[in-house]
Amino acid sequence: MTEHATERGWFADLDPGSVDGAREAIDDGSAAEPADWPQRAVETGFADSEADYYELLQEATVAATRATVVDREQANDKQLLHAVRAMDDADRTANELAERLAEWAGTLFDDVGTGVDAARQLADREPSTPLESRVISLAERVDDLATEADELRTFIKRQAPEVAPNLSEMAGAVLAARLIALAGGLEALAKKPSGTVQVLGAEDALFAHLAGRGSSPKHGIIYTHEYVSGTRPEDRGSASRALAGKLSIAARIDHYSGERRSEIHAELADRMSTIRARAEGDDTSEGGDQ
Amino acid sequence: MSSLPEGVERREFDGRERLSTRGQPVYGEPTDGEWRCWDAGRSKLGAMLETGMDVDLSGGESVLYLGAASGTTVSHVADFAGPTYAIEFAPRPVRDLIGVAENRSNLFPLLKDARKPETYAHIVEADLDLLVQDVATRGQAAVAVDNAQFLAADGQLCLAIKARSEDVTADPETVFEEVREEVAAAYEIVDTRRLEPFHDDHLGVVARKR
Numbered sequence: 195m196t197e198h199a200t201e202r203g204w205f206a207d208l209d210p211g212s213v214d215g216a217r218e219a220i221d222d223g224s225a226a227e228p229a230d231w232p233q234r235a236v237e238t239g240f241a242d243s244e245a246d247y248y249e250l251l252q253e254a255t256v257a258a259t260r261a262t263v264v265d266r267e268q269a270n271d272k273q274l275l276h277a278v279r280a281m282d283d284a285d286r287t288a289n290e291l292a293e294r295l296a297e298w299a300g301t302l303f304d305d306v307g308t309g310v311d312a313a314r315q316l317a318d319r320e321p322s323t324p325l326e327s328r329v330i331s332l333a334e335r336v337d338d339l340a341t342e343a344d345e346l347r348t349f350i351k352r353q354a355p356e357v358a359p360n361l362s363e364m365a366g367a368v369l370a371a372r373l374i375a376l377a378g379g380l381e382a383l384a385k386k387p388s389g390t391v392q393v394l395g396a397e398d399a400l401f402a403h404l405a406g407r408g409s410s411p412k413h414g415i416i417y418t419h420e421y422v423s424g425t426r427p428e429d430r431g432s433a434s435r436a437l438a439g440k441l442s443i444a445a446r447i448d449h450y451s452g453e454r455r456s457e458i459h460a461e462l463a464d465r466m467s468t469i470r471a472r473a474e475g476d477d478t479s480e481g482g483d484q
Numbered sequence: 485m486s487s488l489p490e491g492v493e494r495r496e497f498d499g500r501e502r503l504s505t506r507g508q509p510v511y512g513e514p515t516d517g518e519w520r521c522w523d524a525g526r527s528k529l530g531a532m533l534e535t536g537m538d539v540d541l542s543g544g545e546s547v548l549y550l551g552a553a554s555g556t557t558v559s560h561v562a563d564f565a566g567p568t569y570a571i572e573f574a575p576r577p578v579r580d581l582i583g584v585a586e587n588r589s590n591l592f593p594l595l596k597d598a599r600k601p602e603t604y605a606h607i608v609e610a611d612l613d614l615l616v617q618d619v620a621t622r623g624q625a626a627v628a629v630d631n632a633q634f635l636a637a638d639g640q641l642c643l644a645i646k647a648r649s650e651d652v653t654a655d656p657e658t659v660f661e662e663v664r665e666e667v668a669a670a671y672e673i674v675d676t677r678r679l680e681p682f683h684d685d686h687l688g689v690v691a692r693k694r
Binding site: 201202203204219220223224225226227228229230231232248249251252255256259260262263266267451 | 567575576578579581582585586589590591592593594595602603605606607608609610611621633634
């Protein structure tokens with residue numbers, strides 16, 4: 195080690211003999227090259243001896259690594275799976291209750307609309323009879339449930355890019371979370387062939403097809419992606435196949451590496467413009483390509 | 485065949501001679517008094533010692549272990565070695581690794597990416613005696629070369645190469661040849677051997693830092 199080494203060890207900003215604040219230093223610190231840290235720690239008075247240093251190092255690394263593992267695991271795919279299912283349940287229940295409410299409130303008030311927005315307006319009214327109290331109270335439940343669904347959606351939009359950066363960038367946070375939930379987790383999604391990813395969420399149609407009824411589904415939940423829904427019907431098969439292929443790769447990168455890779459997003463954009471260019475070519479010559 | 489380091493012995497478990505070290509049991513391995521069996525089928529370094537590769541260890545070495553996973557092998561390393569830094573990238577196995585480290589005062593677990601040495605160079609000391617590497621990612625040779633900075637001038641590398649991590653479709657021998665060439669940029673190769681029957685399509689490499 196050189197006399198004038200400028201690199202700082204993980205203990206540089208800590209109080210002598212204390213590992214308070216070590217987690218941040220261990221997690222976020224860096225150095226261009228290693229040094230004789232045990233000796234440096236003794237020289238700077240952080241530790242009394244090398245044996246003392248190793249004791250502090252062990253305490254610090256075990257505690258810091260444990261805390262970081264807990265954080266990382268709580269920001270995991272399973273939490274996202276619960277969040278997206280809860281959001282869907284809250285949405286669906288809010289809508290069902292809103293329908294019931296519209297029917298009931300229509301018998302009491304003249305100017306009642308339907309849906310969650312109408313329920314929210316109703317919730318602001320002042321009840322004048324015990325009957326109206328019940329109806330308006332029900333409207334408040336609808337309002338609460340719809341608000342919960344919105345907050346879950348906000349949470350998913352924040353959390354999904356942490357759990358699956360490539361999948362979220364490609365699919366959007368909510369669709370990424372839905373794909374993870376349908377597969378049963380990010381690992382399960384990463385292990386599915388892209389043909390399965392393509393029809394996730396279209397299981398009814400798929401099994402009807404396998405039983406000999408109907409054609410094979412071209413797309414499942416990925417239909418909600420603009421690359422599929424925004425492509426003309428005769429090219430949607432190609433579009434969903436291309437999208438599903440890249441989504442599978444994105445899920446595998448997210449699961450096995452966790453790094454963001456910009457090239458797959460560019461490749462997909464490139465492929466999609468090729469598919470969509472067919473529509474322009476066909477404007478002059480009649481008919482599709484399939 | 486080189487001799488085993490102090491703290492590693494061949495003892496009889498289930499009717500045959502197997503490697504063992506002294507320490508707290510970790511994964512339900514057979515024990516004989518304070519000796520615990522080191523299963524070469526679950527450990528590439530164990531397989532490298534078991535197959536008699538030219539590993540020069542005497543015990544008490546300072547070690548950087550890349551790809552510690554849940555700590556199966558690194559627990560045995562910490563039993564016979566000195567300060568042992570264990571790097572693992574995935575949170576799930578690290579939960580188990582922490583349990584292993586709690587019972588071993590010379591084992592330092594770190595949740596870091598072995599491809600980014602700068603993120604742990606402020607913790608892992610310089611001039612180590614031994615680098616053990618068992619990471620299943622593409623670019624295994626580059627990882628070994630990048631981490632040579634932690635080794636002392638004559639420091640040793642024990643590298644397990646998984647052919648399928650580099651290229652699932654390529655012939656393992658082709659992959660191994662490429663890796664050998666790349667590793668030679670920073671190391672002088674001492675010994676290489678396939679780790680069958682303990683591990684399929686794996687090559688053990690023992691080398692010294694140039």
